[in-house]
Amino acid sequence: MKKQYTNETFTFYSDPGHAWLKVSFMDIHRIGLGISTDFSGYSYYKWDKEDSTGFAYLEEDCDAGIFLAAYYGKFKAMPRIVRNDSYEDSFIRGLQRLPRGKAFEANMKAAYETVKQVNAA
Numbered sequence: 001m002k003k004q005y006t007n008e009t010f011t012f013y014s015d016p017g018h019a020w021l022k023v024s025f026m027d028i029h030r031i032g033l034g035i036s037t038d039f040s041g042y043s044y045y046k047w048d049k050e051d052s053t054g055f056a057y058l059e060e061d062c063d064a065g066i067f068l069a070a071y072y073g074k075f076k077a078m079p080r081i082v083r084n085d086s087y088e089d090s091f092i093r094g095l096q097r098l099p100r101g102k103a104f105e106a107n108m109k110a111a112y113e114t115v116k117q118v119n120a121a
Contacts, residue, residue, distance in 0.1 A: 004077035012064075012081050013057065015090040020044065020057035021064035021081070028056060031070045038107050039063045041100030044092050057092045066107045069114035 011022045020043065025035055035045070035056060044057040058064040072078055101107075 006075055006077045006079050008079040010079050010081055011084050012060075013084045013086070013090055013092060014060075015086045015088065015093075017089075019060040019064075020090070020092050021060070021067060023056050023058055023067055025054035025056065028067065031067070031074045033067065033070050033107075034101065034103075036099050037101040038066060038103050039098050039101050040104050041097060043098045044095035045098050046095050056098060057095065062104075062108055062111075063098075065111045065115060066104075069111035070107075072114055 013020050013022060025045075028035060028038075033039075035054075039056075039058065040062045042059045042061070043063045044059075045054060046057075047054045056063075058067050068078065
């Protein structure tokens with residue numbers, strides 16, 4: 001079975017020590033997740049007061065996988081990912097952290113199962 005992709009693209013930022021998937025708050029809510037309920041507490045966020053938009057920078061080990069698994073569950077396809085690599089510490093490290101959500105552990109288990117399914121495709 002050929003993997004399917006949507007027309008959406010998300011950016012994966014990395015520095016020498018870690019990486020994060022940039023996702024708007026609107027996209028997180030659109031797929032059924034919550035900023036304060038569904039992630040590990042190791043991700044970061046930025047709120048832009050001028051245009052009232054927020055972005056989460058979902059850490060690579062857990063939270064990006066939770067988002068991508070939920071995305072796949074909703075659309076039965078994956079978004080395209082572009083990379084933005086840096087050889088210095090990322091600006092993301094200076095942002096505020098998301099709170100650890102009550103649903104994080106359950107989301108990790110569900111994400112693991114989804115990743116197995118997607119990789120088998």
